Amino acid sequence: MIRTLVVDDDFHVASAHARSVAKVPGFLVVGEAHSAAEAHELVTTATPDLLLLDMYLPDRTGLDLVRQLAAESPETGVPDFILITAARDIESVRAAIQLGAIYYLVKPFAFQALREQLEAYRHWRLRLSAAREADQDTVDTLYSMLRSPAGDARQRRRLPATMARVLDTVDSATTAVSAADVAENLGVSRPTAQRYLAILVQRGLVDLDLAYGATGRPEHRYSARRR
Structure with missing residues (x-):
């Protein structure tokens, strides 16, 4: 207690x-x-x-x-x-x-x-x-956990409709998704999905991870914010 x-x-x-x-x-x-x-x-x-x-x-x-x-x-x-x-x-x-x-x-x-x-x-x-x-992962998680979910809820209510759909798509995914995945799921262009995802990352509502493939170029993958 x-x-x-x-x-x-x-x-x-x-x-x-x-x-x-x-x-x-x-x-x-x-x-x-x-x-x-x-x-x-x-x-x-x-x-x-x-x-x-x-x-x-x-x-x-x-x-x-x-x-x-x-x-x-x-x-x-x-x-x-x-x-x-x-x-x-x-x-x-x-x-x-x-x-x-x-x-x-x-x-x-x-x-x-x-x-x-x-x-x-x-x-x-x-x-x-x-x-x-x-x-670093532990430190980042500890800092983010003290952020009240109420702040996230207020931000979500103010999101434009398409951006809110992008956020819902990321939150409901069982694994990290790419901008192309989101675009296909919502029927929007990849640049549109990418733009909204970048804003959501900036606002702290979505986590961004870089996945490195065989070419050595990182792929942006997005997942629900870790608490």
Whole structure:
């Protein structure tokens, strides 16, 4: 179980977040804190793996708390944390990333968004614990796994119709496909399929692999994005 500490100055919001976390399999809420000082104490006594951390607390910011914990425990570090806040300024986002935030959820948000990010984090921990060495494929996979599927869903809803069909073709294929395969399947030209596939790769919705044949020239092969 992933031991989770919920930190929010609003008692009702903290309770609501705790109930939401408790609904997600694999997570255990070990406490609620309503100030940085209370959170600091509970980090020591409850030993959480994950903080659901509000930015604005009555005695200091959530990021200030992270900085304090890091300074006090330079070897063990701080628990992983997801920042939950109404702060929308880019400096706050940058600071959160620099301090190692797993994710940044902007209030208000739906339970679905929180659940998807918690599930992504749980899968990331499982993959991390199973990895034996940090080769490039493992590193790439670990980084991509923390990306919330909600972001992919929003992108998919905004895709033009033909591009969405290209993405569905790649996702449903049992093996990696070429632009020619996609073109034949959809009845479009190869350059059209290639153009849409390149955009999908750029947006992080499709993975590109280079397959080297006997001629030595690589063939572009496309597959569903690895999570």
